[in-house]
Amino acid sequence: MDLQFKRQSGTPTIAIQLAPQALAATGLKAQDVLDTIETAYAGARVGQAFHGTRTVDVDVLLPESWRHQPAQLARLMIASPLGPVPLAQVARIDVTQDRYSIQHDGGQRLVTVTFNTGGGSLQRIVQAAQRTIAASVKLPQGVYLDYTGAAAAEQQTRNELVLYSALAMGLILIILFVSFRWRVNSWLVLANLPFSLIGSVLAIAVTGVGISLGAVVGLVTVFGVSARNAILQLAHYEHLVEVEGAAWNAELVLRGANERLIPILMTAAVTALGLAPLAFGLSRPGQEIEGPMAVTVLGGLVSSTLLNLVVLPALAERYVQLHPRADAKAVAQPEGAA
Known part of the structure; x- marks a missing residue:
C-alpha cells in the first residue's frame, strides 16, 4: 500500500510586513508602497507609442536581473513626499514558507490523502483503515474525515x-x-x-x-x-x-x-x-x-x-x-x- 498526499506547505515565500510608524514618518500610505511593488515586479502600463501604423503599449517594470534576485527587493526605492526611500526603511522583509495551493470543497478547506491497495478486497482494506484511524488518530476540533474514492463508488x-x-x-x-x-x-x-x-x-x-x-x-x-x-x-x-x-x-x-x-x-x-x-x-x-x-x-x-x-x-x-x-x-x- 502506497500512501500519497498533496503537500500544501513548504513553498518559499517573501513576506513583506509594513511598519506603520515608518510610513507615517516618511509621509507614505500603505497603498503607495504596494502599488510600487506591483509596478516593479508585475509591470504597469504607462502609455502607448507608435511604430508606423502600429500602436505599441509601454509598460514599466524592473529589469529581469533585479526581479530574479530577492535580495534586491529591500533596495527598491519608494517615492515619498520627503524623497525616495528604500523599501527596507518602511517594511520588514522575511523569507519564509507558505502554502502554494489551498483546496476547498463546499466552502471548507480540504486535504486529500490517497492510497492504492496491493491486493485483496477493496472494501475490506478500507474498513480496516477506518478502524485503525478511528482508534489511533484524534482529530482537532472542526476537522472531520470523509472516505470517498473507488471504495465509496463501489459501495454505491x-x-x-x-x-x-x-x-x-x-x-x-x-x-x-x-x-x-x-x-x-x-x-x-x-x-x-x-x-x-x-x-x-x-x-x-x-x-x-x-x-x-x-x-x-x-x-x-x-x-x-x-x-x-x-x-x-x-x-x-x-x-x-x-x-x-x-x-x-x-x-x-x-x-x-x-x-x-x-x-x-x-x-x-x-x-x-x-x-x-x-x-x-x-x-x-x-x-x-x-x-x-x-x-x-x-x-x-x-x-x-x-x-x-x-x-x-x-x-x-x-x-x-x-x-x-x-x-x-x-x-x-x-x-x-x-
Whole structure:
C-alpha cells in the first residue's frame, strides 16, 4: 500500500510586513508602497507609442536581473513626499514558507490523502483503515474525515445493483409464469437458481475476495447463466411432450438431458476460457473488480452446470405430473394439486 498526499506547505515565500510608524514618518500610505511593488515586479502600463501604423503599449517594470534576485527587493526605492526611500526603511522583509495551493470543497478547506491497495478486497482494506484511524488518530476540533474514492463508488454501485437485480427478478418471475405452459416449470427454475450459486460462494470463501462489487456482478452473471440453461432445459421437455407427442417418463427425462448436454457444456467452457486469465491475475493492481468477478463466475459455472445436467432433470421427473385433457394433450401440475 502506497500512501500519497498533496503537500500544501513548504513553498518559499517573501513576506513583506509594513511598519506603520515608518510610513507615517516618511509621509507614505500603505497603498503607495504596494502599488510600487506591483509596478516593479508585475509591470504597469504607462502609455502607448507608435511604430508606423502600429500602436505599441509601454509598460514599466524592473529589469529581469533585479526581479530574479530577492535580495534586491529591500533596495527598491519608494517615492515619498520627503524623497525616495528604500523599501527596507518602511517594511520588514522575511523569507519564509507558505502554502502554494489551498483546496476547498463546499466552502471548507480540504486535504486529500490517497492510497492504492496491493491486493485483496477493496472494501475490506478500507474498513480496516477506518478502524485503525478511528482508534489511533484524534482529530482537532472542526476537522472531520470523509472516505470517498473507488471504495465509496463501489459501495454505491453495489447497492444499485442489488436494487436493479430485485426488479429484474420480479420481471423474470412474470415472464416465466407467462411463458411456460407447465406451471410447475416456473417453480423448478426458481428452486434451482439459489443452489446454482453454491460454487460461487465456495470460490469466494476459498480465495478470500469477500463480497465486493466484482463478486456481486459475478453472482448476478451466474444467476443469469443458470436461469438460461434451466429455462432451455425445461422448455425442451415441453417441446418433446407437447409438439413431438413423446410420453413423459424417465427415458424422456434422460433423452432431454442428453440433448441439452452439449449446449450447456459449450456455454460453460467458452465462458470459463474467457474468464480464466482474469482469475489467474486476481492479485494484480487494477483488477480489483474483474478478478473477483472471474473467480465467482468460474465457481458458479461448476455448480450450475452440474445442477442443470443432473439435479434439474431429477426434480422435473419427480414433480412434473401430467394429466390427460379432453383433447388428449398433457397438462403439467405440481404434485398434490387437485
